[in-house]
Amino acid sequence: MAQRYADITGWGKYVPERVITNADLEKLIDTSDEWIIQRTGIRERHIVSEGQTTSQISVAAAREAMEMAGLRPRDLDLIIVATSSPDYLTPPVSAQIQDMLGAKDVGAFTLVAGCAGFVYGLVTAQQFILSGAYDTILVIGAEIISRFVDWTDRNTCVLFGDGAGAVIMQASDEPCGVLSFVLGADGSGAQHLIMPAGGTVMPTSQETLDRNLHTLRMNGREVFKFATRKLGKALEQAIRQAGLTTEDIDLFIPHQANARIIESAARHVGLPSERIFVNIDRYGNTSAASIPIALCEAAEAGRVHPGDTLAFVAFGAGLTWAAAVVKLGKHRKPHPKPGWRARLASWLRRG
Numbered sequence: 001m002a003q004r005y006a007d008i009t010g011w012g013k014y015v016p017e018r019v020i021t022n023a024d025l026e027k028l029i030d031t032s033d034e035w036i037i038q039r040t041g042i043r044e045r046h047i048v049s050e051g052q053t054t055s056q057i058s059v060a061a062a063r064e065a066m067e068m069a070g071l072r073p074r075d076l077d078l079i080i081v082a083t084s085s086p087d088y089l090t091p092p093v094s095a096q097i098q099d100m101l102g103a104k105d106v107g108a109f110t111l112v113a114g115c116a117g118f119v120y121g122l123v124t125a126q127q128f129i130l131s132g133a134y135d136t137i138l139v140i141g142a143e144i145i146s147r148f149v150d151w152t153d154r155n156t157c158v159l160f161g162d163g164a165g166a167v168i169m170q171a172s173d174e175p176c177g178v179l180s181f182v183l184g185a186d187g188s189g190a191q192h193l194i195m196p197a198g199g200t201v202m203p204t205s206q207e208t209l210d211r212n213l214h215t216l217r218m219n220g221r222e223v224f225k226f227a228t229r230k231l232g233k234a235l236e237q238a239i240r241q242a243g244l245t246t247e248d249i250d251l252f253i254p255h256q257a258n259a260r261i262i263e264s265a266a267r268h269v270g271l272p273s274e275r276i277f278v279n280i281d282r283y284g285n286t287s288a289a290s291i292p293i294a295l296c297e298a299a300e301a302g303r304v305h306p307g308d309t310l311a312f313v314a315f316g317a318g319l320t321w322a323a324a325v326v327k328l329g330k331h332r333k334p335h336p337k338p339g340w341r342a343r344l345a346s347w348l349r350r351g
Contacts, residue, residue, distance in 0.1 A: 053087050
């Protein structure tokens, strides 16, 4: 039997039209544009409008990725959705997305690994393809974190934005796909990034609502220490496992959580700034959507090419981390027509 590989054949993103700048936040809380930029690198973030849902923005990103890959919904074998902000606790948002896409009877599941979820999903999809179980898999990273943020807490509300990104992974006989990966978790730090209420430990009650326990709580100092300690090492390990060196990485596309954390990880492995893609200034931390959105933007900017070797790394609630080295196939299909995103936006507004 010929060796199987898993190529990324399409990608797409959806970012809400509504933008909240640092100047807007200055009117809501005790903060400043200078303070936010110095500590995070964020200048603005996109926030969904009332009525928009995680399933809707996921479908928008998925349709664009499928269009690029030249696929119809019935061509899919599996759908993996990485998110920590689904439409409902149950049913799983992955099943809603499957139905909205019209991917009749296609298997779908939701993967929860915090901001590292997309890389976890990418690695999982690769395993299904390498095993021969499936040939074509849609992987989505989508978040609407704004619905779970306390907009009076300057430690969290300045950080997060909303959005969705998606990729298509397909079986290929060309050596490509995930060359190596590192997945990790340290649950002893779970309390450092947590939404206390709404689960089985603290079910919803009038008391939890009164105490505003259904919003994110973050120990920023501890999360920063964890990320700077783990990300660079995980990236270095993934590159080494792939049998490569830093010189072999064409572009580093990290999780966009904090500009200083990105710089720390890149410095750890000796990656120069010209081989790092950063868009945190315009989107903030979109959690599991961060890396696929950045991948789409990098491609649109002409910084991703057929045959390139990319490095992804992310960290998130759990606490979790993930790194992967990914080689793109050399036979790329053209990008969608310029009007495609506008048609998607129109479709999304119609709901």
